[in-house]
Amino acid sequence: MDQQILAHILEGRRSQPNQLIEVLQDVQEQYDYIPREAMQIVSRELGVPVIEVYRVASFYKAFRLKPAGKHILTFCSGTACHVRSSDLLVNQATRQLGIDSGEVTPDGLFSIEQVNCLGACALGPIVVENGSYHHHMTPARLRKLIESIYEKETALKEAEVKVYAEIE
Ligand code: FES
Incomplete structure (x- = not known):
């Protein structure tokens, strides 16, 4: 620090x-x-x-006591998103990533957070990934979003390994 x-x-x-x-x-x-x-x-x-x-x-939920994951998935649990089944999105993420809300995956790639309103109620349910708003989200779209992030991260890691192998 x-x-x-x-x-x-x-x-x-x-x-x-x-x-x-x-x-x-x-x-x-x-x-x-x-x-x-x-x-x-x-x-x-x-x-x-x-x-x-x-x-x-x-x-305060806004404060984190541990470092967040590289990709922070923020779920809105406000009333407008809740009535549009935002809880199904949280369930999708926790199942797919194997962590609970407020936790970080062991590889440090993802964390799941919940907030009360993201200020875009008409577009709910909303999920924010590192500042990018994804509106009218569905569990299927969320699953694909998480998969695509994993794919990009894997490709990045492989490219890094290749570069290091060339240096050595
Ligand atoms: S309740 Fe979800 S953005 Fe406001």
Whole structure:
């Protein structure tokens, strides 16, 4: 963990416990999750007990306590998507990837997250993959999306292996 980044985030906010959520948002933006070490430093620098920092970081779904997968699949569980069977999409992804919502695949390729609304209710059910919105999603289309990502990643890995083999 680059501590200089954290020092920059904390600038002008030290000893201000009311800055906790904003600081954690900035930490997540920079590191993509909230590292344990960062929680300890934030606790010390803001003057907030570490247990409280952990409580806040684990309470809000927007915060991640572990690094996310390379491909983050975000499912909308809001009312508009829910009535259009968004739960079937989550089931498809968890079955296909063998992980639960909030987890990362052992190869680090995928993580599954759920949020309450992605702000595109009329186009639901919505799935976002690393910032790309997929609207009117169906389990079959989702299965193909995941398969295509796997295929691209496999091709990428094979190309890398080939390059390294040529270098050696
Ligand atoms: S409820 Fe799914 S985008 Fe709003």
